[in-house]
Amino acid sequence: MVRHVKALIVGSGPAGLTGAIAIAESVGSGEEVVIIDEGIEPGGQLSKQTHKFFGHEGFYASTRGFEIGNLLVKKVKSLGVEIIQQSTVTGIYEDVITVYDRVNNIVHEYLADYLLIASGATERFLTFKNNTLPGVYGAGAVQTLMNQYRVLPGESFLIVGAGNIGLIVAYQLVQAGAQVKAIVEASSRVGGYAVHANKVKRLGIPILLRHTILEAIGKDKVQGAVVAGVDERFKPIPGTEKEFVVDAICLAVGLQPNVELVAQTGAKLVYIPELGGYVPLRDENMKTTVHNVFVAGDLSGIEEATTAMIEGYIAGYNIAQELTGKSFEDKIEKMKRELEEFRRGPFSKKVRDGLRKMGIVFPEGGYREEQQTDRGPVGKLRAIIECPEAIPCNPCETSCPTGAINVGGNINGIPQIDYSKCIGCGVCVMKCPGLAIFMIQEKEEYSLVGVPYELLPVPTNGTKVKLLNFEGKEIANGEVDHVVLNNKGKTHIVFLRVPKGYEDVVRSFRLPEKAEEFICRCEEITKEDIERVIDMGITDYEELRRVLRIGMGPCGGKTCRSLTLQIISEKTGRPISEIQLGAYRPPTMPTPFEAVVKSALSENDEVSENIQGGIENE
């Protein structure tokens, strides 16, 4: 039996969901509005995004992707739209649309007045030796597995591609407890946002520019990867090969639109590389060359989730307009202005260039490009923003309770702080999706640096840590002063005590390794303990002994003295021969007091016996 609906939506990702909301809200009900989706749960690729979204509040900025998915799905369902999962639109014929229902293993037939195709994109593949070996996975696939199913397909990863997806996946892998050995990127610059790249660099993950993968090593499963440098024409440079021992390789080399269905409707496709390859030709209302077929999201040009949502609304309001004969022009205009605002920045250049080829022109520019140089009043607890690029994002501005931050009108503008208004509350640090805001305060003896933190374990006050710079390099020792927990947003702030003068360079930290290097076995003193005390200015062996109790255990310093002297020598640059080696105090081995007493009294046998008895009786 053929089921006839008003609007059939293909895909329950961000574009399909907002499209459904727009139609159902405008028509007045979700009746006869149906979403068909291949996945097991609705939400499309939102379900696997654990990072906070950029953009502005109207489009859920600073909310994590999977939470946005949940909100949209709830809204769609509350409007009465039916979402059918585990079903694939397999064909759009002249007379009918076929849908294969995997749950019941049956094909259903549909007719629809309007079609909104939001079928998304597929990950691109890459050619290199052994590229089909299990262990070579799409970056999105790894995200699906770890964030939706809580399963890691490896322990140590190599990532190919430093666009936003590659960078985000690297960060998320570390959050899930995996190790990322490196990100390789063939071009000479990181393609993704600098704030994403910085998050990854602070974790100590190297980004190798002008590098590519040559080969996956392994028989049944990846055991390693060979990478090499490339020249300007992306040709590998012989002699630059290096091997990484990894058990998984993630390909994050771009997406291509899923155009099969839209092509089957008879809509015209055009080849526009800037938009991801073949894309449906469409107008600014998201209408294709077939009068009742609309498109939205990655299918209509590879971009990102916020613009996909906006396109979904535009398509949805247009469909509602045609279904009802009423005008929703004001809503459509509002969404078009949003899109225009979002696409003004430098990262939208490709999309702008691509759309221009379709005759759709988006203006650029009009946002603030200057970075703030004022770092605020020394000594005051305050926020420092390190968000250097024009990206469409403003939660820093909207979250600040005192209105101290502004991005300067257009959402792409670079944020600046008015330090006369900043009260040091830290809200912006917790809200910023780019984890690009830090807190600093210069104190008398040391400085405080507050860093956003989204990893496990959350350290406790007083924990000794290695202080890292913005590239994840160890630069000093420090300790956790206190932690401001943010159990709702899950971006905590860890305040570190750093040496004075380091407040502008410390941007991350590493917790002490579990495997410690012990120097003094008796008192369990580690190399790190000794180094820390030396760093405090105590370089004399006797002093170290008093502070740490090193060498004061039962062995009397036999094992640790020379090692300690060596560490002092290494740290201070003084030869061992010039370091005071400290007193050798007796006894050289633990001697029972009884033995001492006995020896002292051995000449007076009478007393000795009494004492001996006394000791025994005790």
Next chain:
Amino acid sequence: MRIKDHPILNVPTEKNYVTFYFEDQPVCGTADDTIASALIANGFDVFGFTEHNHPRGFFCAIGKCSACLVEVDGVPNVRACITPIREGMRVKMQRGRGKPKW
């Protein structure tokens, strides 16, 4: 490997376990698993072999690439990545294009 602890996502501690068979060996998954996630969680990375005998695993995990085809209860060409597991399900590695039943 299953993720035990996560800074953002909650990891349910109480799970409903489901047992299915992979190459006639019992495999334990959770009620939320797909065939692919359950196999990966149990350390099975090879889901089958191509016609030319190359090992295959998943690639896209969202039902697009067909890298993950397995045979389920005798039916070939089932996408492991978008098929939930069921108690007692018998999953076999697919070799080549899978033998049709007729």
